[in-house]
Amino acid sequence: MNTIKSLSRLMLTVGIMILVISCGRGNFSEKPPIHLNPNMDSQGKYKAQSESNFFVDGASMRTPVEGTVARGQLREDDAYFLGKDAAGDFIMNAPMAITSDMLERGKERYDIYCTACHGVNADGKGKILYYEYPIPPANFHDERIKKLSDGHMFNAISEGWLNMPSLKAQVSVEDRWAIIGYIRSIQQN
Numbered sequence: 714m715n716t717i718k719s720l721s722r723l724m725l726t727v728g729i730m731i732l733v734i735s736c737g738r739g740n741f742s743e744k745p746p747i748h749l750n751p752n753m754d755s756q757g758k759y760k761a762q763s764e765s766n767f768f769v770d771g772a773s774m775r776t777p778v779e780g781t782v783a784r785g786q787l788r789e790d791d792a793y794f795l796g797k798d799a800a801g802d803f804i805m806n807a808p809m810a811i812t813s814d815m816l817e818r819g820k821e822r823y824d825i826y827c828t829a830c831h832g833v834n835a836d837g838k839g840k841i842l843y844y845e846y847p848i849p850p851a852n853f854h855d856e857r858i859k860k861l862s863d864g865h866m867f868n869a870i871s872e873g874w875l876n877m878p879s880l881k882a883q884v885s886v887e888d889r890w891a892i893i894g895y896i897r898s899i900q901q902n
């Protein structure tokens with residue numbers, strides 16, 4: 714008797730398993746798969762730039778509390794980050810020694826970010842001239858440009874200068890100094 718019972722139980726279990734496994738296998742469905750334990754799949758959350766009716770200004774993204782400084786972003790060194798001394802004047806020379814690695818990096822970055830306007834030869838004859846840019850970009854071999862302080866050049870890259878756009882979003886602070894080092898090196902030729 715017992716053997717028949719356990720045999721029929723086994724057959725039932727196997728039957729159910731086959732049913733479960735074959736259920737929906739290979740069938741195409743537009744519906745999302747059945748998720749028995751959804752855990753944190755559908756939690757309430759805000760997506761970037763989305764609206765919120767919780768905050769008074771209706772925006773889900775919050776501005777940082779005034780004076781907050783993210784780790785590693787304390788920019789206290791004016792010479793390095795602004796090209797200015799304590800009195801707010803542009804520094805004459807870059808605040809670090811220019812190494813050959815920096816020159817190499819500077820050339821690479823110059824070729825990417827400056828040549829379109831200032832030209833491969835730094836003579837201000839970049840491709841942009843074909844597109845009738847209103848003011849010709851500076852020629853780095855001009856005596857006037859040669860005499861500009863490193864701080865002024867740094868500021869020109871960071872904030873833009875007259876008809877030149879700001880490139881601070883594209884070129885990191887470290888790379889700006891490397892580019893200036895590179896421009897100085899070609900100005901000597």
Ligand code: HEC
Pocket residue numbers: 823826827828829830831841848849850851858861865866869870874875876877878880884892893
């Ligand atoms: C979109 C074109 C454009 C790009 C890109 C560009 N510049 Fe310029 N730049 C100009 C123009 C135009 C001027 C002249 C501005 C004027 O006198 O109105 C200029 C002027 C300058 C000056 C002279 C500022 C002065 O006091 O006369 C420096 C230095 C300079 N650029 C550096 C750079 C460096 C370094 C890069 C690359 C990181 C760069 N520029 C990228 C267009 C550009």
